[in-house]
Amino acid sequence: QVQLVESGGGLVQAGGSLRLSCAASGRTFSDYAMGWFRQAPGKEREFVASITWSGKSTWYADSLKGRFTISRDNAKNTAYVQMNSLKPEDTAVYYCAARRGFYSNSDRDYAYWGQGTQVTVSS
Secondary structure, eight states, X not given: XXXXXXXXXXXXXXTOOEEEEXXXXXXXGGGEEEEEEEEOTTSOOEEEEEXXXXXXXXXXOGGGXXXXXXXXXXXXXXXXXXXXXXXXXXXXXXXXXEEESXXXXXXXGOXXXXXXXXXXXXX
């Protein structure tokens, strides 16, 4: 099993930036593809971005391309998502997730999840 803990959420004004971190423990971090998802109140969880175990390939939700950047540091067992030009509609709980094998944009493919971190963007 792998345990995931997100951090870095908070309150930010529209146009601002945040960097979320996802610290992993329990298994070899580089064995896992990582994903970020988010869930806004009253909405279904949606895909944000994912990254392969090596970090060489990434995948973004079309609506977030250019504003969000996913990365990972396997030496630190940590994945990140840099979020720029934030908008009020980015307000959500953000979750990181891990899966063995290839990266995916479907939350059903991820076996391990963090507890989430709240991001609130004020207008």
